[in-house]
Amino acid sequence: MISIIVCSRKNQIDPKFEDNIRNTIGSDFELVIIDNSNNRYSIFEAYNAGIQKSKGDILCFIHDDILFHTENWGMILESEFNENTDYALIGIAGSRVKTQFPTGWWDCEDQYKAINIIQHEKGNVRRECFGFENENITEAVVIDGVFMALKKDLNIVFDTRLEGFHCYDLNLSCAVIEKNKKVGVTKKILIEHFSIGQLNKNWLLSAIVFHKKYRQQLKRNNSNSEQEIFAGKKYIEYCLQFLGKKKSLIYLFTILQFSSSIKTIFTLEKYFFNKFFNK
Template sequence: MISVICVYNNSESLKNYLLPVLNLQSCEHERILVDNTDGRFKSSAEALNYGARKAKGDYLMFIHQDVDLESSSFLEDIHKILDKLPHLGVAGVAGMSINGKNHLERQRNVIKHEVPPVNWGNPINSPEEVETVDECLFIIPREVFQKLEFDEETCPGWHLYGVDYCLTCREEGLKVYVVPLSVYHLSAHSGDETPLKTALKMGYHPEEYYHILPKVMKKHQNHFNKIYTTCGEWDTKTPLIIQRAFLTFNLGINFLKRKVKGGS
């Protein structure tokens, strides 16, 4: 049985996306819905640990409130896949391989996201080992979680908790996989801004992301020279301030190129 664990801060989003498809699932499952509308929990790690400690399933599926599984047999299908994966630490529906010439080539599987829906990643036909998975949906065997919980000290906010967990699993000799099942993730940008404009204003990520990232880099730098994530790739030996400056410069260049090309 799979325990579905969702921390939500928007009950309408939960009712519109995740709950309807859970009601249609073809197999028995456990639901653990962690209400954080009042800000009780200060980090994903804290909230997910709270929910996962209650779980009774063989597998713990951590999922965002705005994800649609797109299939009434999703839980049944993924359970069959998980049972066949050797040395499983984490499995997700999207992730980053270390193989490829650039970030786009390293993306694995296809998920649909945003409004209107667009595809993400390079499709796979069978489970593939990767370095990290996207946090919109990932699964951990309960016996693994009982030995290794989310690191609330390294990830005291709402970013990189899944990345940190994947890297820790790999250091412990466990494997991280992406499986060939598609989902829809709303993950929409607000207002009329393009993703590029939003990224340029934020320095690509919210500031909290950059407060947590150095902790993750320091924790894993003895095992990984580079960390590949769906939201970027980071050199653990290079100061973050230099990497941020380089990223912002490139975003600015790309923005100017698009502006010149578009004539506005």
């Protein structure tokens, strides 16, 4: 059975959302709704509460603003796990790269991403499907939190030392890899997502906290210098955008915490001052 766990921002979910799940899943399931309309829980606490209430052998964490387009997607998901026993976490978007720098999973070159989604953003709707060759599932090191299917028998829970509503997907991906299991992205399941996450100061500060706590795990991803520099530049841009120039000077020195490469540090410090002085 599949336990579908939702952290709901409302005290009642949209009936159309539930009907869509019921009409498309094609396998036994239960819907575990954690009412977080009063912001009682962090996302980490809410999902852990959902895990405690769940009865299924597959835990499926999803956003409440999606629509499934794939018929019998539950049967497909079960088949993916049965046919790929080394995989324990499957999503519909993710990356084969994640550096130690405080950035999103998407902050890498497109060649490292795998995505299959219909995404709404600022009035535009686009279908994205790339990053797959002949396979239906491709290995990643981190997936997006809009849809995350986890094998329950790993006994993984979310890290409640982390707060707020960001980086839970990074947390879960790292936890699975620590168990020596694979993380993957499938192109067999298509969903439509009606919103996009908001990047702001709170997101950036949460990302910094997460990456400090998990830098040893992230270091094992063995990112190369080009990947680090790409992500490091994104981190610098986020600092300047969300913290302003004055506070960004303080965060310049955090670059030293997220890389041990002299080449990377030198390149990023040069990039920072060029951006800082608008060169």
